[in-house]
Each structure stands twice: as C-alpha cells, then as structure tokens.
Amino acid sequence: MPSLPIQAVITSLKAALSMHDEAILEAPPGAGKTTQVPLSLLNEPWLQTQKILMLEPRRLAAKNAASRMANLLNEQVGETIGYRIRLEQKISAKTRIEIVTEGILTRLLQTDPSLEGYGLIIFDEFHERSLDADLGLALCQEARTIFRDDTPLKLLIMSATLNGDAITKLLNNAPLIQSEGRSYPVSFIYTGKAKQGTWLEQHVVNTLIDAITTQEGSILCFLPGIREIRQVENLLIDALQAQTLDQVIIAPLYGDLKLEQQQQAINPAPIGKRKVVLATSIAETSLTIEGVTVVIDSGLSREAKYNPNTAMTTLFTRPVSKAAATQRAGRAGRLAPGICYRLWSESEHAQLSSFSTPDILQADLTGLALQLASWGIDDPETLSWLDQPPAGAYQQAKALLAQLGAFNSSGHLSKHGELMASLPAHPRISHMLIRGAQIGLVEKACFIAALLMEKDPFRDSGADINIRLDWLTEKPKQHKTLWQRLHKQAKHYLKLCQSFSSEQTNTHIKSEQQAGLLLAFAYPDRVAKQRSKGSSTYKLSNGRAASLFKADNLATSQWITAGIVIGKESSSTDFIPLAGILNPTHIEQYLTDSTSVNEVIRWDSNRIIAEKQLSIGQIIVKKEPLKSPSKEAIINATLSYIRQQGINILPWNNELNQWRDRVNFLYRSNTDNSKQGGLEHNWPNLTDQWLLENLEIWLAPFLNNISRLSDLKQLDLKNILLALLPWPLPQQLDELAPERYRVPSGSNIKIDYSQTPPVLAVKLQEMFGCETTPTIAHNTALQLHLLSPAQRPLQVTQDLKSFWSNAYSEVQKDMKGRYPKHPWPDNPLQALPTAKTKKKTT
Incomplete structure (x- = not known):
C-alpha cells in the first residue's frame, strides 16, 4: 500500500x-x-x-x-x-x-x-x-x-x-x-467578500481568473448550489480567452449529475490540460479529485431545513462551519502543496460556527420515526444519540405517519405501516406505492416514485406531472440516460410491489387524474384548491399558500396536488414546480384516512348556517345542509358570533346603557371600598369585557329560538340583565345610584354614570344656596359640571363650597356682562336657586 x-x-x-x-x-x-x-x-x-x-x-x-x-x-x-x-x-x-x-x-x-x-x-x-x-x-x-x-x-x-x-x-x-496531518501544506489567501454591487458569481470568476493565471494545477471551486455552478461556468467561459479555454476543462460536480459525469470531474485532466471543477459540498468528503492543488471556497453551502409546522423542507444558503472550511481546504493538499482562496476575511472566519448543524436537528424525521417504530421503539430517548431528535419535529413526524395509516388503534405499527417500513423509500412514497398498487395503478405509482427521487428534467415545461409521465411511457428523444435510470428505479419498485398489487389496472379513474390522486396519497397535506377561478394561487390543505406560474396550463384546474413545493425565505407564498390534476370526488372516495367530517354551525350573512362538511386539512371539499342541528350547537355558534362582532350587536338603548352604567358604578364602588368597610361586595360586573367573557352564564339560557340577527334584536335585554341582580339589589339601585338627582332649583337632573366619578351637569344658577356637594351611594361626591346659560361648563368640581368661596367671583365678572338676563348675585349662597332668567323670576 x-x-x-x-x-x-x-x-x-x-x-x-x-x-x-x-x-x-x-x-x-x-x-x-x-x-x-x-x-x-x-x-x-x-x-x-x-x-x-x-x-x-x-x-x-x-x-x-x-x-x-x-x-x-x-x-x-x-x-x-x-x-x-x-x-x-x-x-x-x-x-x-x-x-x-x-x-x-x-x-x-x-x-x-x-x-x-x-x-x-x-x-x-x-x-x-x-x-x-x-x-x-x-x-x-x-x-x-x-x-x-x-x-x-x-x-x-x-x-x-x-x-x-x-x-x-x-x-x-x-x-x-x-493522525498527524495532511500530506502537504496548504497556504491561505483571504480575499474578503465581494465588493458592493458585485455578485458572488462574478467575485468567484474574478478569483478563478487570478488562480488560473498565477497558480499551477487543477482548481476545485466550492459553490452553494447548481444555479451558482451554471452561472459561474457561463461567466468563466466568456471571461477566458480562446487559447486559455482550450487548455482548461470546466467540469461541474454535484449530486444530481449522473455518476459518469461525476467521475469525469474526478478523473485526472488529460496531459497538457488542467481542470476547473465547480462543485457543491459533495466534494468535501472522501472524493480525491485528481490533480487539484488550488481550492477556491465561496464560504457558502445550501442546507435543507425542515419546518414541522408546515411539513415542508426549505433550502437556505448559509455560511459554512469552520469544520467544513477545513474539509474544503484539505482538498488542495492531497497530492502536493496547495493554495486555498477563501472568499471572506480572517476576522469573519473567526466568527464561523465550529460545526455544521446535524441533519437530525433540522431534517424531516418521518423516515426515522417509521424505522424506530418498525424496530419497536416508541420513544427515541430510549436510544443513545449524539443529538436527541427534537421532540416537536418527532411528534409531527408521528402525526404524519398516523395520517398515512402507519399505526393501529393501539398506537403500534399496523400491517400497512410494516409494509411501508419494508420499502426503500420515504414513508410518503411508500404509502403512495402501496395504495397505488392496491387500487390498480401500481405502474404509474412506481414511475411517480422514481420521478420524485430525481431532478426534474422538464422544469421549464410547466408543472403538470403528466408531461413527465408521457415522456416515460414513450421512447425518449431527450434525457435518455435519465430515462433509463428512472425506468430501472420504477422496475425495482414494481418488483417490490408485486405481492400486494391489484391484478387489474384501474380504468375507472381518468388517465389525466390518476397522478394527482397518487400524489395525494403521498402528500395529503399538499392537496390544493384554487383561491379563485383563473387564479394561479392555491390554498394547500396544510393552510399555506402556493402558486404556479401564471401561464402554466395547470392553472386552469381548480384542484391539484403539489408533488413538490419550494418554500422561499422571504415569502409567505410557496412555489409549485410539479403537480397533478385532482378530482375532488376522489378525495372522499380514496383519501378517507386524511379527511374529516364535521358538523359546522356558524353565523353567515346575519343568520345561522348549519352544514355537514367534508374537509382535508384546512380545505373544505364538500358541504351539505345539516337537517337537525342541536340547540346546544346553535347557541354556541351564536355566542361565538356575538364575541366576534362585539357586545354592541345586542339591542342596547340609551336607557339600558344608563342602567348598566349605574350598576357598574356600584360594582366599582364595591371594589374600591371593600377594604375600607364600604358597600357589601355583591354588585355584579356588567362591563363589556365581563359580559363577553361570560355569555354562557347570563345570555345563553335565553337563546333557544335564535337563528337570525332579527331574533337577536328582539331580545328583552333589560330583563335578561335584571336577572343578574338578586333581591334586594334592584330596590337598592334606586337608593344608592339614583337615575336623577333633585337640585336646589327643584329640577331632576339625570346623572351620567358613564364617567368616573358620576357627573351631574347642572346650570350654575340652579345650585344657588347649596353649600355642600351632592352625594350618592354612601357619600360618594358627584362631579359637578356647573353650566353657563349656553350649557357650557364654567367649572368642574367636587368641592362646591370651595367654588363659591374662591372661583365664583371670577366666573361672575366674566359671565355678568355676557349673560345679563341671568342672575349673578354677589352672594350666591343667599340667592334663590333658579333655572330661569331674571325676568321670569320677578
């Protein structure tokens, strides 16, 4: 060796x-x-x-x-x-x-x-x-x-x-x-990030040109994804002179390339030439790319992060970790001393995280949960992990498995779940294969499963999956290698599905609607209904919004199933690059595990609507009138409607509002004075907040025959509220919080209890001769608004004696000339109170 x-x-x-x-x-x-x-x-x-x-x-x-x-x-x-x-x-x-x-x-x-x-x-x-x-x-x-x-x-x-x-x-x-270290040393050049206004791809190409000009050997360039690889390849071809381009082989390297193309990027360059390998993080690992002595690292990677709340995986572009940067740099020193260009600064390098986030902390755990269930483990904490699976993501994964029928009523793996676990595919795909085989669509299910595992060859041809399936069933004119690989994968699945496949092909479902149903088996949370006719935006059954391109032919379909949904970091609306037409009647017929039937009683257009609704997730598939809704359900719907609309939807009037204000005044007085030995604490709280929060207590018993807004308006609200005042409170109400107060002039003035303290607005002359401030409810002083003849406040006070002594003389001087027909005596406490002018009092 x-x-x-x-x-x-x-x-x-x-x-x-x-x-x-x-x-x-x-x-x-x-x-x-x-x-x-x-x-x-x-x-x-x-x-x-x-x-x-x-x-x-x-x-x-x-x-x-x-x-x-x-x-x-x-x-x-x-x-x-x-x-x-x-x-x-x-x-x-x-x-x-x-x-x-x-x-x-x-x-x-x-x-x-x-x-x-x-x-x-x-x-x-x-x-x-x-x-x-x-x-x-x-x-x-x-x-x-x-x-x-x-x-x-x-x-x-x-x-x-x-x-x-x-x-x-x-x-x-x-x-x-x-082990001590790499075979050869690697030197580092920190270029810093791209200058403002310069794209990452152009910064990479500028660095590549410098490396091609000043360094020897082949170059390995790390980029975050396929899009950047293609853009850099095109820019680099344009930047290199014809003679230089003839000496340089530009070789992309990423996971979706067929193995033969990947091998071409790895093999040594022909004699007299050098390679520029444009790679994703696939090249960080044990691949030795022959002839590489220079690494150019963009410092970025594209990570898939799973959101358990939406059951979607979104791609994020993130800075690499220090560990990944070390791995990348090491590619330059495998065969000879090397150079690594890092397209960031040394200070930025110090701030990188030590290690990349493990998949188990940010990936879809559905497959893991199924395999553990097959192993006989319900709680992953019983195993030894470097990082425990997050509880939220794990429970969401189990919920999806339950929706796919993987568990029986006791919570253990069902026979269907065992079958799912035995297939070498994601549980969603396994479920689709089994259900497709059972209803006589096994071949199409296998082709769809194969398609979903590969990069879409027709991404620019619209979202309709039938375009891809038609290509698969014919002799290929393009993408021949991929066609062969997909057929090989589909045949593999077909062999695995033979034992549970229906013997007959399903001819009851229209051909163009079969793929949409099969996708719905795998993705019941991606069944989608058009927002409005002609719209390219859909509501998914998981509650999210997603859209097709406006010109997509599939946008004429009211119902579709999204096979792929691409989430965007900065958008609440996702993109659908692959989908199939769905017949909504098939939801009720074939997707019973994913649907629910609910009796819904609600208010709409000022009346009660009672419906039986078939739903898949957050989308209503079908509804029909509910003939005999329960009285309890109607009352609960009415209470929800009142809470939604607000308390003012009930038939209040000025008299009733004044009465309620009086009761609330006494309730506040209880609260304020209970510790000081004041009123007994037995007056009810009739504020808007309390009434809305306690509708079941005071209003529900009176709603038996309510089904329209006009019925609500006929409620005897006064008597309903009076029921909240036990004896002897109704009698005490007039004693402690009278509706009116008799002032010295003999007038009965209405008290405004909507303000705190209650307000008595009275013409100043009507209070002549009165030295003390009027009180109610155990000596609660009213707030006096002493009015001019024009009914404008001259003074606001709770100390009438002080007003006569200190402020009246200034009011007298100002008002005497303005309102000479009204009395303005020098000694108001000795004058006769009156609501009339001087002429009418003589």
Missing part, C-alpha cells in the same frame, strides 16, 4: 480495536483513512472470518472507495472489495469489505438486527452527520447490546473534523486516535 500519513497510527488503531469494541479515528483530508484503514484491519484476529461494513455518505464516494481499494489488491470490484448503492451492487461470496451508502445499514439492521457475519462497522466521514448515519449508529449500539454478547460488533467512527469529546462519551469513552 502507498505510504500515507494514516499509516503512522494504524498500529495504535489496531491495538485500540483489539482491546475495545469502539474506536474513533480523526484524520485530516488526504491522510488515506478511507482506503487504508479497512484494508489494514481485514486480517485482525478479532475479525476472524467476519466482514467489514463501511458507510459512505454518497454513492460516488462508495464506488470510488471500492474501486481504489480493489486496485490496491490488484482485484476487480466485487471480489474482496464490494459495494452496494441504490439500484446497484457488486458483491460476491468472496467479499470481505462492503462499502455501502448510509441508508443501507438501516435496511440490513431491520432484516437482521444481529448483523450476523459482520464484525466491524465503519462510519466514514461521520462529520457530515446525516440522518441515516445518526440513526444507524443508534440502532447499531442497541442491536449489539441485545444480540452480540458472544461475538462483539465493533464500531469505528472516522472523520477529518469531529467533536471528539461528545462522540467519545457516546461510545463508552472509546479511545480517540488522531
């Missing part, structure tokens, strides 16, 4: 695994851990004749690692070294080292929890913290505790960047072995 830095710690690693059942290996990029560690451990005594299973996060990494290891043994892949990835495997009876993608481990464990025949599981590139890797590690620990007492199943965690302390603690204080 070639001499690589990892060889310096192989002896220590062997010793650790001979004495312990767990070990952790931290080795920088280029150290050789992926290829040399499994081969070095193959003949260890503790392994005996058992096999090594090594997990890789991506298909390309698994195939490349198998190829390199087989080459080191001068063998073909499939002999000592083999691999398993989706739809492809090369293994034989001779195979001792199996390299698999991470999800395959869970399948192996579900089939045989003891993993008989395997002696070591290696989790390579564990720093990526994929959901499958975390789940696989948790289940491995559980399985070996239960099933492997006699022949221990050993675990080895490998990565370039690890939170070593946390993993050591998780794995029974496993020994941590660290």
